[in-house]
Amino acid sequence: MASGSSSIGIDGFFENAEVTTSGRPVLRRNEVECFLLSSVDIDSEDDPPRFTALRSGNLILTTHRLIWIPSQSNGAVPSSVPLAAVTHIFSHKKSIKSMFHSPRIRFQANPGSIVVTIVFRGKGDFDEFLTKLWECWRGRAWEEEEKSESETSRSGSGTVAQGLYGNDGTVRMVGLAGILRKEQEQWESTDKSLQDAFQDLNALMSKAKEMVSLAEKMRQKLLSAPSSQNGSTDDEEMGSKEEMQQWMLSVGIISPVTKESAGALYHQELSRQLADFVRIPLEQAGGMISLTDMYYHFNRARGTELISPDDLWQACTLWEKFDVPVMLRKFDSGVMVIQNKSHSDEEVMSRIKMLVTKTETLRVGVTASDAALTLKIAPAMAKEHLLTAETKGLLCRDMSPDGLRFYFNLFPEIDPTNIHIVKDFGTYGEWIKATS
Amino acid sequence: MQKLANFKLPQFFSYPPYFTLQPVRDTREKQIQLWKELILDYCKSQKIFLIGIEEDFPLFSNSAIDRSLSHEARETFLSAIVGEGRAEWLDKGHRKCLILWHRIQDWADIILQFVRDNGLEDSVMTVEEIRSGTESLGTELEGIDRTILMRALKLLENKGKLALFKGTSADDEGVKFSV
Numbered sequence: 001m002a003s004g005s006s007s008i009g010i011d012g013f014f015e016n017a018e019v020t021t022s023g024r025p026v027l028r029r030n031e032v033e034c035f036l037l038s039s040v041d042i043d044s045e046d047d048p049p050r051f052t053a054l055r056s057g058n059l060i061l062t063t064h065r066l067i068w069i070p071s072q073s074n075g076a077v078p079s080s081v082p083l084a085a086v087t088h089i090f091s092h093k094k095s096i097k098s099m100f101h102s103p104r105i106r107f108q109a110n111p112g113s114i115v116v117t118i119v120f121r122g123k124g125d126f127d128e129f130l131t132k133l134w135e136c137w138r139g140r141a142w143e144e145e146e147k148s149e150s151e152t153s154r155s156g157s158g159t160v161a162q163g164l165y166g167n168d169g170t171v172r173m174v175g176l177a178g179i180l181r182k183e184q185e186q187w188e189s190t191d192k193s194l195q196d197a198f199q200d201l202n203a204l205m206s207k208a209k210e211m212v213s214l215a216e217k218m219r220q221k222l223l224s225a226p227s228s229q230n231g232s233t234d235d236e237e238m239g240s241k242e243e244m245q246q247w248m249l250s251v252g253i254i255s256p257v258t259k260e261s262a263g264a265l266y267h268q269e270l271s272r273q274l275a276d277f278v279r280i281p282l283e284q285a286g287g288m289i290s291l292t293d294m295y296y297h298f299n300r301a302r303g304t305e306l307i308s309p310d311d312l313w314q315a316c317t318l319w320e321k322f323d324v325p326v327m328l329r330k331f332d333s334g335v336m337v338i339q340n341k342s343h344s345d346e347e348v349m350s351r352i353k354m355l356v357t358k359t360e361t362l363r364v365g366v367t368a369s370d371a372a373l374t375l376k377i378a379p380a381m382a383k384e385h386l387l388t389a390e391t392k393g394l395l396c397r398d399m400s401p402d403g404l405r406f407y408f409n410l411f412p413e414i415d416p417t418n419i420h421i422v423k424d425f426g427t428y429g430e431w432i433k434a435t436s
Numbered sequence: 437m438q439k440l441a442n443f444k445l446p447q448f449f450s451y452p453p454y455f456t457l458q459p460v461r462d463t464r465e466k467q468i469q470l471w472k473e474l475i476l477d478y479c480k481s482q483k484i485f486l487i488g489i490e491e492d493f494p495l496f497s498n499s500a501i502d503r504s505l506s507h508e509a510r511e512t513f514l515s516a517i518v519g520e521g522r523a524e525w526l527d528k529g530h531r532k533c534l535i536l537w538h539r540i541q542d543w544a545d546i547i548l549q550f551v552r553d554n555g556l557e558d559s560v561m562t563v564e565e566i567r568s569g570t571e572s573l574g575t576e577l578e579g580i581d582r583t584i585l586m587r588a589l590k591l592l593e594n595k596g597k598l599a600l601f602k603g604t605s606a607d608d609e610g611v612k613f614s615v
Binding site: 365390391393396397398399400405407409410411412414416417419420422428431432435 | 444446447448450451452453455456458459460462463466467469470472473474477502503
């Protein structure tokens with residue numbers, strides 16, 4: 001068992017990476033996931049080593065960081081290296097020797113110009129990863145943020161100026177004209193942004209975050225101003241208003257896990273992402289939601305890169321292998337639902353128990369419709385719960401021409417060696433009172 | 437509390453689920469045990485030796501709660517008794533069941549005791565006399581099922597306690613005791 005602080009290096013090289021309860025990395029604002037590989041080690045090339053090696057984890061490349069997540073709980077901590085800290089990526093020469101070894105990438109990073117080697121021991125498209133790594137490193141997504149952050153701080157810090165021209169020489173947005181001009185400029189840049197995005201689908205993916213927030217703004221504009229003059233430009237671009245409204249999708253997942261970016265681990269990562277996503281719809285539905293409803297919610301949030309029903313089902317079945325707080329459950333009737341592991345059957349069972357131990361129900365039992373009314377759930381769900389209670393031994397059944405009824409299970413309370421004895425305590429006595 | 441003839445029925449005889457074969461294994465095992473005990477108790481008290489599965493055996497239904505056991509349930513419960521050696525199916529179709537509320541060995545012991553009590557150690561009797569003769573009036577042997585009696589006698593014959601022989605008429609067997 002590795003020591004607890006194994007991945008905080010000797011001089012604090014790695015940063016801690018936040019992960020969700022399902023083991024997915026928590027991405028920062030504007031951070032988009034680009035690639036994922038498994039069975040990756042990270043070693044320090046220097047002698048003596050500048051940090052403790054990380055062994056056998058998943059490596060996730062994003063626009064901002066390299067994130068390493070341990071695949072077994074061996075005491076290692078999820079870690080990350082900001083791409084901004086990388087000063088140099090060594091070129092990868094293929095040689096006869098390299099064909100027999102696991103592929104590796106070496107780069108240099110601060111603090112301290114440490115040389116880091118990433119060793120790829122698993123299957124996966126290594127060349128694609130390398131290409132993406134260069135793209136992300138060169139893309140310098142973190143700098144755009146810093147730029148926009150400093151811009152907003154700059155515009156807020158100047159003294160209030162009078163007149164049309166501001167202190168720094170730019171045209172100030174004043175009055176109605178200013179507002180209109182500001183809107184005009186915004187729409188023009190939006191326009192350009194949309195054109196760029198649609199021409200190149202790859203670029204679209206990387207602009208996903210921008211697109212999603214634009215979509216939200218436009219949707220609100222459409223809803224509030226049905227025939228605004230600004231709407232006409234967009235209509236030409238995208239057809240009728242109705243089409244555009246349909247195209248406006250719920251804001252959801254910014255970096256959908258795709259088959260391309262996760263390769264062979266597609267189902268595993270999808271499974272984890274699904275586990276994260278499922279939490280909120282589950283809560284809203286009271287702890288249990290049918291698989292078909294979840295299919296609808298999930299795809300609606302993804303927007304593009306929709307998953308098939310089969311992919312969804314496979315992703316759910318993989319949950320057994322991970323330590324996630326949700327589970328797929330198939331009732332005997334064939335109905336499949338997703339529920340929280342903590343959504344206690346206990347809670348429902350205790351409510352059913354209270355129902356069947358009332359004097360009247362002790363006497364005549366309950367049907368699925370009775371239970372549905374009392375528990376305030378759908379009759380189909382009520383029947384499933386009654387059947388579950390029967391399996392657990394809380395209830396037993398009575399089948400007659402009148403139909404199927406369930407009674408509190410008295411069998412355990414009766415002593416076969418003494419069939420005439422009724423114990424002082426217990427529900428058997430209650431039942432006798434109720435029926436006499 | 438219900439009665440069947442002079443037999444006191446247990447309270448759970450009016451519990452509707454008692455008459456539905458339970459699907460859940462643990463519950464069903466409990467149910468089977470209760471039916472076994474009830475059937476054996478009842479048969480012993482009423483001296484019933486044979487149950488026909490399709491016949492109107494009084495325990496199989498309770499008109500007060502409008503419930504009766506399905507064919508499957510009856511067969512399940514009777515088979516459980518057979519499995520414990522307290523009953524036997526007389527036919528492959530499982531339609532007739534011989535109830536051994538005393539085991540054959542027990543009956544054999546009762547016969548030996550009967551022989552001693554009446555000083556019949558070296559006597560000869562017909563099989564019919566054992567079950568309906570004056571000596572057996574008021575004893576357990578009165579009215580014993582013929583099949584069961586023959587089995588017990590055969591058991592004792594194998595142990596050398598008696599000898600069976602055919603009598604003057606075609607179906608009149610006799611017994612010579614040598615206890």
